Amino acid sequence: MLAAPAPAWGGVWGGAGAAPSRPGRGPAALPAVGSAAAADWKLRAWALARRAMAGCAASLSDFLFAYDTPRIVLIRSRKVGLINRGVQLVILTYVIGWVFIWEKGYQEIDSVVSSTTTKVKGVALTNTSDLGLRIWDVADCVIPAQQENSLFVMTNMITTLDQRQGTCAELPSAKTECKSDDDCPFSSSDVHSSGVTTGRCVNYNAHVKTCEVMAWCPVENDLYVPRPALLKATENFTILVKNHIWYPKFNFTKRNVLPNINTSYLNSCNYDAKTNPYCPIFRLGQIVESAGQNFQQMAVKGGIMGIQIKWNCNLDLAASHCLPKYSFRRLDNQDLSHTVSPGYNFRFAKFYKDANGTEIRTLIKAYGIRFDIIVFGKAGKFDIFPTMVNVGSGLALFGVTTVLCDIIVLYFMKKRFYYREKKYKYVEDYEQGLTEASRTE
Ligand SMILES: Nc1ncnc2c1ncn2[C@@H]1O[C@H](COP(=O)(O)OP(=O)(O)OP(=O)(O)O)[C@@H](O)[C@H]1O
Numbered sequence: 325m326l327a328a329p330a331p332a333w334g335g336v337w338g339g340a341g342a343a344p345s346r347p348g349r350g351p352a353a354l355p356a357v358g359s360a361a362a363a364d365w366k367l368r369a370w371a372l373a374r375r376a377m378a379g380c381a382a383s384l385s386d387f388l389f390a391y392d393t394p395r396i397v398l399i400r401s402r403k404v405g406l407i408n409r410g411v412q413l414v415i416l417t418y419v420i421g422w423v424f425i426w427e428k429g430y431q432e433i434d435s436v437v438s439s440t441t442t443k444v445k446g447v448a449l450t451n452t453s454d455l456g457l458r459i460w461d462v463a464d465c466v467i468p469a470q471q472e473n474s475l476f477v478m479t480n481m482i483t484t485l486d487q488r489q490g491t492c493a494e495l496p497s498a499k500t501e502c503k504s505d506d507d508c509p510f511s512s513s514d515v516h517s518s519g520v521t522t523g524r525c526v527n528y529n530a531h532v533k534t535c536e537v538m539a540w541c542p543v544e545n546d547l548y549v550p551r552p553a554l555l556k557a558t559e560n561f562t563i564l565v566k567n568h569i570w571y572p573k574f575n576f577t578k579r580n581v582l583p584n585i586n587t588s589y590l591n592s593c594n595y596d597a598k599t600n601p602y603c604p605i606f607r608l609g610q611i612v613e614s615a616g617q618n619f620q621q622m623a624v625k626g627g628i629m630g631i632q633i634k635w636n637c638n639l640d641l642a643a644s645h646c647l648p649k650y651s652f653r654r655l656d657n658q659d660l661s662h663t664v665s666p667g668y669n670f671r672f673a674k675f676y677k678d679a680n681g682t683e684i685r686t687l688i689k690a691y692g693i694r695f696d697i698i699v700f701g702k703a704g705k706f707d708i709f710p711t712m713v714n715v716g717s718g719l720a721l722f723g724v725t726t727v728l729c730d731i732i733v734l735y736f737m738k739k740r741f742y743y744r745e746k747k748y749k750y751v752e753d754y755e756q757g758l759t760e761a762s763r764t765e
């Protein structure tokens with residue numbers, strides 16, 4: 325190899341291809357063409373290029389002409405042996421216990437498709453100053469009569485009877501109270517108004533005057549919500565939930581009115597988690613109580629309850645083992661520290677005509693409980709493909725044992741250097757090895 329003469333200025337090479345610099349004196353000027361310094365430059369560049377090429381060639385030859393092969397080292401050590409078997413045991417427990425037994429890794433899984441219908445039964449009696457003695461049956465209390473996966477039962481209400489189109493005093497509030505007509509704008513309204521103002525200030529009662537509105541009169545007064553709830557007897561109403569399920573992958577169908585349930589049982593049973601867990605008839609009070617709530621409190625302002633039906637089925641067993649599991653929870657917010665706008669209510673009206681043909685309506689602000697029926701579940705059945713996939717991944721997982729034990733033995737144990745020496749062996753090519761062996765002899 326060529327020995328490179330020292331640079332004339334004593335500078336430092338910044339590396340192959342880097343321009344030499346003269347510290348403190350700025351960049352070096354290039355030597356004149358044909359001068360001795362220029363020849364020196366050429367020599368140095370040539371030497372560097374040769375050195376780089378030699379490095380590349382060595383790496384390439386290592387890559388092309390060397391081969392590494394795993395070597396099996398049997399370590400006769402109780403400690404290492406126990407670590408190895410311990411890790412294998414953990415992996416075996418995971419694969420058999422969790423993947424195959426608990427998660428049923430040998431099964432194909434399908435999600436439930438479901439349809440639900442409901443029917444409510446019950447009668448309630450009320451006695452109010454407005455309505456007198458009155459009977460409320462399902463046609464009065466369930467609004468609308470049918471919904472998809474949901475039903476609303478009215479538990480409390482504010483009724484405004486015999487409303488007609490006309491003019492009357494608006495409900496008193498900071499905005500609507502007045503002293504004279506000057507306080508009342510003409511033809512104004514907002515989203516909270518009962519109607520459109522006429523510009524007149526009139527008596528709401530003996531003590532209060534409010535702006536007159538053109539509206540359905542008399543306007544509704546919902547400042548006081550009846551307590552206890554008017555329809556508190558709805559606690560004893562019952563719901564029949566008919567739920568049909570289908571697992572499309574397995575073409576498996578079932579319904580929650582189980583094959584062993586007969587008409588007389590259906591007429592008399594009431595769901596109970598312990599004594600009657602498969603009766604599809606639920607008492608409203610019991611649904612609310614099962615969710616840890618108080619029906620009478622909830623009935624005042626309304627709320628939303630969830631009836632959850634879980635169908636988790638192992639279709640490797642007989643169809644009779646595929647059974648619904650019911651649970652209940654309150655779905656609307658029950659944050660006691662934030663009681664703004666609690667419950668659930670809406671308005672509807674019943675229209676009719678009086679003897680003169682004038683349109684009249686009864687406005688009802690209905691408070692009640694909406695029951696949402698939520699059906700979910702999975703079914704599994706043996707299938708060879710998930711079984712093979714899970715067996716394969718379980719076996720692959722055993723490879724982790726070697727990696728883990730190698731890391732422990734080669735990096736963490738006291739005798740790691742000894743084990744490393746035993747594990748790795750560097751071997752020359754056969755002929756070269758022979759030459760070197762004969763040379764050492
Ligand atoms: N909410 C409910 N509470 C108690 N029993 C109910 C309820 N809904 C239905 N049933 C009873 O369950 C059975 C099946 O009801 P289904 O609606 O299929 O038949 P139905 O003869 O039309 O019912 P019905 O005419 O009594 O309303 C009937 O005997 C019915 O009386």
